[in-house]
Structures are given as C-alpha cells and as structure tokens.
Amino acid sequence: MPKSVVFNGCSVGENPLCCFDELSNEEVSFFEENSVEVNYKRGETICKQGSFASHIMVLKKGLAKIYLENGNDSLILKILPAINIIGLPALFDGNSVFPYSAQTYMDCTIKLIEINAFKSLIEKNALFASKIISMLAENSVIINGRFFCLTKKQTYGRLADVLLCLAQRIYKTDKFPLQLTRKDLAEIASMSIESTTRILTKFKEDGLIIIHPKFIEITNIDKLTEISQIG
Structure with missing residues (x-):
C-alpha cells in the first residue's frame, strides 16, 4: 500500500511545512511581515468552528486537536503535533469561516498569517501552491480513515x-x-x-x-x- 494512503491514522505523517521551502527570500520576508507569533496555554481554543477566518495558523510548538462541534457533542477529526498548518479549508473561495474548531492539548506556539497574504503566496508561487494542494489531499485521506475507524x-x-x-x-x-x-x-x-x-x-x-x-x-x-x- 502506498505510503500516503492511511486508513488508521489520526495525523499527518510528514513535515507539512516543507511547502515554505519553496518560497523565495522576498516571499519569506512578505510572509514574516504579515504574521505574528502567539503563545497558547493548554486547553485554549485556537479557532472556533463557524468563526470568521482571518488567519492561517502554523503550529510551531505543542500538540493540538481539530474537531467538529454540534451542541454538546464533538468529534475529533485529527490531532496535530508541532510543524503543522491549521485553517487551510478556509482558503476556498466562498468560504470565510473555519469549518472546525481547534484546541491545544498542551502549551503551544502558533504563528498567525493574514489569510489574504497567504492566498497571495499561493497565487504567485506554483510550487508553493502545489504543496498546499498535496497537504489538503492528504488531510482528506486522513479524515476518511478516521471515519472508517470510528464507524467500522x-x-x-x-x-x-x-x-x-x-x-x-x-x-x-x-x-x-x-x-x-x-x-x-x-x-x-x-x-x-x-x-x-x-x-x-x-x-x-x-x-x-x-x-x-x-x-x-x-x-x-x-x-x-x-x-x-x-x-
């Protein structure tokens, strides 16, 4: 079975931030100018399902969970170690809110990138955009695997x-x-x-x-x- 096909995983397996290796020095500077680093304590909410998505978030340090909420019920979609990106589904045209919530399992350091700046990098850099598409595809495989695990x-x-x-x-x-x-x-x-x-x-x-x-x-x-x- 190919390495990228996972039916029992709860998290990505490789380093998603390799996409930033595709940025030029000028683009890295642009990235830094449009981002801010924030520290979160254990149990803090990183983003709330249904809230306005103004930033894409890079989990630099710590451990977090991505989950769906429905009243008092919740369903964990995946858990994220450091060096992961949160909020990519908000990049889709016509979608301006987070489709899930994220919360820290432990103290975390997160870099918040202004979403329009992130979109600008995707539009201008094909290799960077390709890596982002690959990440979204892997996330879909992981979510499918999670649902198979939980239901079967x-x-x-x-x-x-x-x-x-x-x-x-x-x-x-x-x-x-x-x-x-x-x-x-x-x-x-x-x-x-x-x-x-x-x-x-x-x-x-x-x-x-x-x-x-x-x-x-x-x-x-x-x-x-x-x-x-x-x-």
Missing part, C-alpha cells in the same frame, strides 16, 4: 489505532511521553474513559504496552497492529 472498528481496534498513531505519526518512537490524559485518549478513540482504562490495562497485561507515570512504550507493535487491522 470495535473499541480494541480504535484504541490500538490511537496508540499506533501516537507512536508512528506524532512522536515517531515506540516510547512516547504521556502528555494526553485518559480522557483525551478516550475522546480521540470515541469511547468512554472506563473502556479506555480497561483496554489499556488489558494491553498491558498481554504484554503489548508498558505504562509508566510519564510515558507509554509499545512493546509488541506487530500484535497491536494486528488488533488495529482486525478492528
């Missing part, structure tokens, strides 16, 4: 997906810091906190993971992948 897999498969995504696409190591709470993991896997805790305990007892106070280590990635695949 059982709880064990969904939580295995989350752990694999954290290891392979967020932290890129089988031993990663426990920066997400049980509630966060449950929300991503779309299950109760009780079920999440029970399955984590089962994975631990079966020798698939080791849970420490400050980190989780996947010790049997083949078996966890099998659970993910069979759902």
Whole structure:
C-alpha cells in the first residue's frame, strides 16, 4: 500500500511545512511581515468552528486537536503535533469561516498569517501552491480513515489505532511521553474513559504496552497492529 494512503491514522505523517521551502527570500520576508507569533496555554481554543477566518495558523510548538462541534457533542477529526498548518479549508473561495474548531492539548506556539497574504503566496508561487494542494489531499485521506475507524472498528481496534498513531505519526518512537490524559485518549478513540482504562490495562497485561507515570512504550507493535487491522 502506498505510503500516503492511511486508513488508521489520526495525523499527518510528514513535515507539512516543507511547502515554505519553496518560497523565495522576498516571499519569506512578505510572509514574516504579515504574521505574528502567539503563545497558547493548554486547553485554549485556537479557532472556533463557524468563526470568521482571518488567519492561517502554523503550529510551531505543542500538540493540538481539530474537531467538529454540534451542541454538546464533538468529534475529533485529527490531532496535530508541532510543524503543522491549521485553517487551510478556509482558503476556498466562498468560504470565510473555519469549518472546525481547534484546541491545544498542551502549551503551544502558533504563528498567525493574514489569510489574504497567504492566498497571495499561493497565487504567485506554483510550487508553493502545489504543496498546499498535496497537504489538503492528504488531510482528506486522513479524515476518511478516521471515519472508517470510528464507524467500522470495535473499541480494541480504535484504541490500538490511537496508540499506533501516537507512536508512528506524532512522536515517531515506540516510547512516547504521556502528555494526553485518559480522557483525551478516550475522546480521540470515541469511547468512554472506563473502556479506555480497561483496554489499556488489558494491553498491558498481554504484554503489548508498558505504562509508566510519564510515558507509554509499545512493546509488541506487530500484535497491536494486528488488533488495529482486525478492528
């Protein structure tokens, strides 16, 4: 299966900011002149679904979630580590609002780029525009994979997906810091906190993971992948 096709991921796997490598020195200066850097605390809202989209946001440091809201209900579309872009769907003509909300999982540093300036770079630089299109395409694949996971897999498969995504696409190591709470993991896997805790305990007892106070280590990635695949 091609590397870009992902049916169990919850995040992009490569460095999306490689698109900025295509900018000339003059365009980089223009980018800097039309942007500002802001620090966000854990739990702060980065953008609100339905609000006016005045900026495209670059997550330079931290961890965040992208989600849909409907009253008291919410659905996480993906989680974003540092070096990611938030708000690209707002670039479409005729759409002036954010189609989703974004919130920090931990303290974050974000660069806000004036949206018309960002559009100007796309219009003037074909290589930059091509990279943005590629990112939007990958995001669509990831969202499709998320919906498949949430609608077709059982709880064990969904939580295995989350752990694999954290290891392979967020932290890129089988031993990663426990920066997400049980509630966060449950929300991503779309299950109760009780079920999440029970399955984590089962994975631990079966020798698939080791849970420490400050980190989780996947010790049997083949078996966890099998659970993910069979759902």
